[in-house]
Amino acid sequence: MVATPTELILPVTHQSSGLGGARIALCHEWLTTFGGSEVVAGRLAAALDIEDVYSYTVNEALASELFPASRVQAISRSGRTKLAQRHWQWLLGAMPSAWRNLDLSDYAVVITSSHACVNSIRTRPDAIHISYCHTPMRYAWDWRSEIGRFPGFVRPLWPRVAARLRAQDRARASNVTKFIANSRNVAARIERNYGRTAEVVYPPTDTDYWCPDPSVEKEDFFLLAGRLVPYKRPEIAVQAAEVAGVPLVIAGSGPMLEQVRATSGDNVRVVEAPTRSELRDLYRRAKALVFPGEEDFGMTMVEAQACGTPVLALGRGGALEAVKHDATGHLCGGGSASEFAGAMANFESAAYGADLLRAHAEGFSIQRFDRAIRRIVKASLSLSYGVSS
Numbered sequence: 001m002v003a004t005p006t007e008l009i010l011p012v013t014h015q016s017s018g019l020g021g022a023r024i025a026l027c028h029e030w031l032t033t034f035g036g037s038e039v040v041a042g043r044l045a046a047a048l049d050i051e052d053v054y055s056y057t058v059n060e061a062l063a064s065e066l067f068p069a070s071r072v073q074a075i076s077r078s079g080r081t082k083l084a085q086r087h088w089q090w091l092l093g094a095m096p097s098a099w100r101n102l103d104l105s106d107y108a109v110v111i112t113s114s115h116a117c118v119n120s121i122r123t124r125p126d127a128i129h130i131s132y133c134h135t136p137m138r139y140a141w142d143w144r145s146e147i148g149r150f151p152g153f154v155r156p157l158w159p160r161v162a163a164r165l166r167a168q169d170r171a172r173a174s175n176v177t178k179f180i181a182n183s184r185n186v187a188a189r190i191e192r193n194y195g196r197t198a199e200v201v202y203p204p205t206d207t208d209y210w211c212p213d214p215s216v217e218k219e220d221f222f223l224l225a226g227r228l229v230p231y232k233r234p235e236i237a238v239q240a241a242e243v244a245g246v247p248l249v250i251a252g253s254g255p256m257l258e259q260v261r262a263t264s265g266d267n268v269r270v271v272e273a274p275t276r277s278e279l280r281d282l283y284r285r286a287k288a289l290v291f292p293g294e295e296d297f298g299m300t301m302v303e304a305q306a307c308g309t310p311v312l313a314l315g316r317g318g319a320l321e322a323v324k325h326d327a328t329g330h331l332c333g334g335g336s337a338s339e340f341a342g343a344m345a346n347f348e349s350a351a352y353g354a355d356l357l358r359a360h361a362e363g364f365s366i367q368r369f370d371r372a373i374r375r376i377v378k379a380s381l382s383l384s385y386g387v388s389s
Contacts, residue, residue, distance in 0.1 A: 022381055024050050025104055027121055028113040029095075030079075030088050031055045031063050031072070035227060036203060036299045037134045040182070041113040042066035043204045044132060047370040048111070048377060054102060056095050056117075057084035075102050092139060096120040096168065109377060112176075119172040128380045131176045132201070135186050135296045136193045138231075140165035145231035170194055178380060180373075183297040183318045199376065202321070204369035205302045207362050209280070212308035216284040218349055221247040221269075222312070223286035225279060226300050228254035232293035233314075233335075238264050240290070240340035248290070251282055283307035287349045288329070291319060292340060298322040305329070306361035310352035312343055328352060328360045 026048075028041040045053055045067050053063075053072045057079040063072040074080045076098040084091055095117035104110050105124045112118045115134040123129050138146050143162040147155050154161075170193065173179075179198035181187035187198040224237045234256055241248035242265050250260060251271045261270060274282065283289070289304035289311045297318035301311045305328050313319040315331030323329040329352065332339045 022108040023106055024048050024109040024111060024377070025107040026050045026053045026070075026111045026113065027099070027102070027104075027118050028053065028055045029116045029118050030084075031058045031066070032085055032088055033059075033227075034062060036297075037113060037115060038062070038066055039299065040132065040134070040203050043366065043369060044111055044113060044373060045070050047373050050111070052107075055079075056091075056098060057081075057088055059085065075099065089139075092117065092165075096172075109381065111377075117172075119169075119175055121175065123175075126384070128377075128384055129175055129177045130180065130377065130380060131178070132180045132182070133186060133190055133198065134182050136189050137165060137169045140169050141189070141193055142231070166193075177384075178376070180376065183321050185317050185321065186296050201369060201372040201376070202364045203297055203299050204366040205299060205306060205361060205364045207306045207365045209276075210283065210303045210306035210361070212354055212358065213284050216281070218287060219285045220287055221249050221285075222288055222290045222344060222347075223249050223251060223282050223304070223309075224290050224292075225251040225274075225282070225304075226291075228252055228256040228260055230256065232291075232295070234260050234292070235263065236292035236335070236337050236340060237290045238268060239337035240292070240344055241267055243337065243341035244345040246344050249282060249286070251279055279303075280307060283309050288312045288344075288347055290340065290344070292332075292335065295319060295322075301329075302361050302364045305357045308354040308357050310349055310357060312340070312347060322364075324356075324360055328357050 026045050051070055053067050053070045054075050056075055058072055058074045078084060078091060078094050099118055099120040100122055102121060104121060107127060109128045110121060110123050112131045114131045116137050119131055140162050143158055147158055173194035173196055179190055179196050180201050181190055181198035182203050184200055187200050190196055190198045224234060226232055228234050237248060238260060248268045251274045253272045283304045284307045286309050289309055291301055291311060291313035294314055294317035301313060301322040304311055311323045311329030313323055313329060313331055314335045315333045319331060323331060325331045330343055332343055
């Protein structure tokens with residue numbers, strides 16, 4: 001998912017959640033850039049009428065867009081520095097203690113939007129801690145795909161650091177009353193890494209906004225959209241497009257932007273910071289969205305399908321749930337550039353029905369997400385406090 005903060009128009013007006021007046025706080029890892037986990041956090045706050053949101057570091061403009069009806073606070077002095085805003089990953093070691101020291105004693109329910117250290121929080125003894133887990137901590141469990149984000153002098157030490165982080169992350173899981181996973185893929189990681197079961201609630205997609213436009217005609221280009229980070233493997237899309245001799249539009253930015261530009265030919269065009277409306281237009285016009293990385297779930301894939309565009313993706317991870325193979329897209333088993341090139345050369349978007357694409361995407365709607373989250377919180381309150389709806 002790619003969009004500038006000022007283009008974020010998710011429906012975030014709070015509704016009556018029917019939770020018996022229980023005070024609820026939301027804790028999100030960090031608010032520095034706009035991405036899928038931030039969209040989910042914003043929707044959690046809206047669905048549950050959450051007034052108080054906490055994050056290690058806060059980009060004020062982003063916070064005001066995502067949480068217009070909430071108070072958003074950075075939890076520590078270190079999180080209010082420019083270093084935290086620009087290089088939050090360098091401060092991972094400081095985050096657990098910052099979260100542990102946060103006073104959450106006023107809240108009966110604390111929701112964590114977790115993918116790193118936020119489950120270090122301490123709640124009062126009778127409180128409910130529900131963790132919406134985007135993935136277990138990548139820097140601990142999947143550190144090889146993330147090590148490029150760290151300074152060079154740290155990298156030789158990271159295998160030992162990751163082993164320690166895994167032990168800490170596993171211990172943090174014991175603080176959680178209930179886990180929610182964003183996919184069956186992540187639920188399996190939670191069980192494997194933490195020994196805990198998780199209920200799956202897919203992330204919300206604004207299917208009212210991401211929709212087809214019958215007046216827009218399909219074009220011949222493939223689209224790669226999202227953050228340009230190593231685990232998403234943007235270089236595979238670039239290599240495959242060159243081999244297949246097809247045009248590729250890259251919509252997004254990130255640490256690999258310059259590498260991608262340096263290795264791209266004349267068939268590649270980069271739209272570095274697309275607005276939300278520009279991204280929707282690209283979805284609608286693209287022959288297919290290409291997604292070569294293994295994703296936790298893949299909101300971008302659902303957005304494309306909601307706009308009537310099929311997906312060409314690696315057949316692993318979240319794509320197995322976000323895409324119906326040979327119905328709403330094609331899944332490549334091996335994931336090599338040559339396999340993607342062959343699929344791109346022979347891809348026919350007309351083979352994928354717009355009605356089926358749309359119907360599949362609507363299964364991941366905001367309304368479905370809201371109902372599921374409220375149901376889980378109500379059930380937890382009923383079990384712990386006897387609160388009924």
